[in-house]
Amino acid sequence: MTTVTSSADTSAPPPTGPPQDTDQQTRATKQQQKAGARALRDLLKPVSGTLTLGRLLAVVSGIVAVVPYVALVRIGEVLLDAHAAGVAVDGAEVERWLRILLGAFLLRLVIYFVALFLTHLADARFGHLVQLRMVERFARIPLGWFTSTNSGRVRKALQDEIGTVHQLIAHKPVDGTNAVVMPLALMVYAFVIDWRLGLLTIATLPCYVGAMMLPLIGMGAKTVEMDQRLSSVSARMVEFVTGIAVVKAFGRVGRAHRSYQDAADDFYAFYLDWVRPLIRVSALGTSFLAVPLVLLINIGVGSVLVHSTTVTAADVLATALIALLIPYALEVLMNSMWAQQLAGGAALRLVELLDTPVLADDEDEYARPHGHEVVFDHVSYSYGADADSGLAVEDVSFTLREGTVTALVGPSGSGKSTIATLLARFDDPRSGTVRIGGVAVSRIADLYSRVGFVLQDPQLLRISLRDNIALGRPDATEAQIRAAAAAAQILDEIDALPRGFDTVYGTDTTLSGGQAQRVSIARALLVDAPVLVLDEATALTDPESQHEIQQALSALARGRTVLLIAHRPEVITGVDQIILIDGGRVVATGTHDELLTEPGYARLWRSSAAGHDTGRTPVTGTPEGDRR
Structure with missing residues (x-):
C-alpha cells in the first residue's frame, strides 16, 4: 500500500509578518470590547x-x-x-x-x-x-x-x-x-x-475631572489589552509549572521557562508604560479631592457666608459633609468601570x-450493537476544523474480530494513537465510520460501558482509592473492587496502606507510576468493557513495575476485543493481527511472520532488535509507543 505522509500538528505557526498597525490594533480591541x-x-x-x-x-x-x-x-x-x-x-x-x-x-x-x-x-x-x-x-x-x-x-x-x-x-x-x-x-x-x-x-470637581480625563482616554482598550496579556502570562505559567522537571534539568535554556519569562517581561513593559504617566496625573487629580482641601474651601468660604448672615453654621456643616462624599463616590465609580471592563x-x-463544538448526538438514532466486532470503514480524520487542514488519518479500513488482539505499529507520529482514540470516540472522523457490532460508535448510547481504555498516563482523582477504582462503576461491591485490584496486581499494596482502600490519592499518599497504572487497570477491569484500547500502558513506568503491569494487562485483555498500540514489534509477536501504520494510512496487515517481508515492518523490527532486548514476554499485551 502507498504511504501518504500527512501532518497532525494542530499548532498554528507564529506570525512572521510585520506587527499589526496601531489602527488595526485599536479596531481589534474595540471589536473585542x-x-x-x-x-x-x-x-x-x-x-x-x-x-x-x-x-x-x-x-x-x-x-x-x-x-x-x-x-x-x-x-x-x-x-x-x-x-x-x-x-x-x-x-x-x-x-x-x-x-x-x-x-x-x-x-x-x-x-x-x-x-x-x-x-x-x-x-x-x-x-x-x-x-x-x-x-x-x-x-x-x-x-x-x-x-x-x-x-x-x-x-x-x-x-x-x-x-x-x-x-x-x-x-x-x-x-x-x-x-x-x-x-x-x-x-x-x-x-x-x-x-x-x-x-x-463641587468646587474642586472640575479640576479633578479635567486632570483625570487624560488617563480615561483609551482606558477600555488598555484594560482589554492588559487582560489579554495577563491571560498570556497565566497560560505560559501553566506550561512552565507543568514542565518544571525539564526546566530544572536544563536551566534557563528550558523552552517553557523562556516562554514564561518573555510573557512576563512583555506584560511588565506594557503595564509600566501605561501606568507610569497615569500615576502622576492621578496623583494630581486626587489632590483636588483631598479632605483638607475640601474642608478648607467649604468651611473657610462657608464661614464668610455665615458672617454675612446669609447661611447658618448648620448649613455649612451639612454641605461640607456632602462635599466629603464626592471623592468616595468617584472612587466607587472608577472601580465599577474597571470591573465592567x-x-x-x-x-x-x-x-x-x-460555544465549544460538541459531538453530534441524536438520541433518536441510538442502537444496540450485535456483538463486539470492530470495523474501521474508510476512516479519515484531521485535527483542524477547516477543509484545508491536513489529514492525520486517511482512508483507514480494517476489522478487529471479536475476542482477538490487534496491535497497531509504526513510526512515531504515524497516527496510531489517533486511530485508537477514534474507537473510543475521543472525536468523530471527518469521513468514514467506526462501528462496533455493526453500529456506528456515535449511535451507541452506553459506549463507555462497551469500550474501555488504559492510557500511558494514568489519571487518578483526589478521592479514595476505592472510589478511583469504582469510578466507572460506582455501584460495585467491596468484593468486586477487591477482586479487580487483585487481578490488577495492586491489592496487596493498597491493603498495606494505613487506611487501605479509604486512602485518598494525593492527600494521604502518592503512588508511583506503576502503582497508579495498576489502579487504572483495576478500574478498567471493574467496568468489564468487551472492547479495550491499550495505549502505551507501560511507557512511563519503572522497569520493576512492568512485570506486574504485564500480568495485569494480560488479565485485562483476556476474552476481549483488544486494540493496542506498540512501538517495538518484538513485544507483540503473539497477537492475532498486526497493522502497520505510516503517515496516517494502513500500509500492511498480517501476523508477525507474514509482515517480516514487508519493508516498513522489517525496518521497525531491525531498529528495535538493534536497540532493545528481544527476549521480553510477547503481548497479550504490553503497549508501548508514541502518543500519536
Whole structure:
C-alpha cells in the first residue's frame, strides 16, 4: 500500500509578518470590547431581573440618604435659633428630628443591604447556571479536546472568570448605582440649602475631572489589552509549572521557562508604560479631592457666608459633609468601570468555552450493537476544523474480530494513537465510520460501558482509592473492587496502606507510576468493557513495575476485543493481527511472520532488535509507543 505522509500538528505557526498597525490594533480591541459587552449581556440574561430590582433599591437608598442631612440641618437651626433668642432649646423638636435622622439612616442601611442580598443571590445563581451549562457542554465535547491547555482554560473559567464577574454582579449594580444617585441627590439638596454652598461642594470637581480625563482616554482598550496579556502570562505559567522537571534539568535554556519569562517581561513593559504617566496625573487629580482641601474651601468660604448672615453654621456643616462624599463616590465609580471592563473579557472567554463544538448526538438514532466486532470503514480524520487542514488519518479500513488482539505499529507520529482514540470516540472522523457490532460508535448510547481504555498516563482523582477504582462503576461491591485490584496486581499494596482502600490519592499518599497504572487497570477491569484500547500502558513506568503491569494487562485483555498500540514489534509477536501504520494510512496487515517481508515492518523490527532486548514476554499485551 502507498504511504501518504500527512501532518497532525494542530499548532498554528507564529506570525512572521510585520506587527499589526496601531489602527488595526485599536479596531481589534474595540471589536473585542463590543464582543465582551455582548457576551456579558447574554450571560446575565437569567439574572437581569434580580439585578434591576437591586438597582431600583439602590436608587431608593441613595434618595433616602438625603433625609439624615435634612434632619441635621433642622437640628442645627433649632439649636442656633434657641441660642440667638436666649431661650431654652425645644427638646421635643430636637428629639423628633433625631428620631427622623436615625430612622432614615437605619432605613437606608436596610434597603441597601437588601439590595446587596439580592445581587449576591443573583451572583450565586449566575455561577451555578454557568457551571451547569459548562457541565452539560463538556459532557458532549470530544474527549480529544481536553488537552492540558484546554483543561487549564476550563479550570481558569470555573475559578477565575466566574470570580471576575462576581464584582460586576454582586456589587456594581448596588454600589455603582448608589455612587451616582446618592451624591447627586445630596448635591441637589446642597443647592436647595444655598446655591453658593452647592457650588462649594463641587468646587474642586472640575479640576479633578479635567486632570483625570487624560488617563480615561483609551482606558477600555488598555484594560482589554492588559487582560489579554495577563491571560498570556497565566497560560505560559501553566506550561512552565507543568514542565518544571525539564526546566530544572536544563536551566534557563528550558523552552517553557523562556516562554514564561518573555510573557512576563512583555506584560511588565506594557503595564509600566501605561501606568507610569497615569500615576502622576492621578496623583494630581486626587489632590483636588483631598479632605483638607475640601474642608478648607467649604468651611473657610462657608464661614464668610455665615458672617454675612446669609447661611447658618448648620448649613455649612451639612454641605461640607456632602462635599466629603464626592471623592468616595468617584472612587466607587472608577472601580465599577474597571470591573465592567474586566468582566467583559471574562464573559467573552466563558462564552467561547460554552460555544465549544460538541459531538453530534441524536438520541433518536441510538442502537444496540450485535456483538463486539470492530470495523474501521474508510476512516479519515484531521485535527483542524477547516477543509484545508491536513489529514492525520486517511482512508483507514480494517476489522478487529471479536475476542482477538490487534496491535497497531509504526513510526512515531504515524497516527496510531489517533486511530485508537477514534474507537473510543475521543472525536468523530471527518469521513468514514467506526462501528462496533455493526453500529456506528456515535449511535451507541452506553459506549463507555462497551469500550474501555488504559492510557500511558494514568489519571487518578483526589478521592479514595476505592472510589478511583469504582469510578466507572460506582455501584460495585467491596468484593468486586477487591477482586479487580487483585487481578490488577495492586491489592496487596493498597491493603498495606494505613487506611487501605479509604486512602485518598494525593492527600494521604502518592503512588508511583506503576502503582497508579495498576489502579487504572483495576478500574478498567471493574467496568468489564468487551472492547479495550491499550495505549502505551507501560511507557512511563519503572522497569520493576512492568512485570506486574504485564500480568495485569494480560488479565485485562483476556476474552476481549483488544486494540493496542506498540512501538517495538518484538513485544507483540503473539497477537492475532498486526497493522502497520505510516503517515496516517494502513500500509500492511498480517501476523508477525507474514509482515517480516514487508519493508516498513522489517525496518521497525531491525531498529528495535538493534536497540532493545528481544527476549521480553510477547503481548497479550504490553503497549508501548508514541502518543500519536
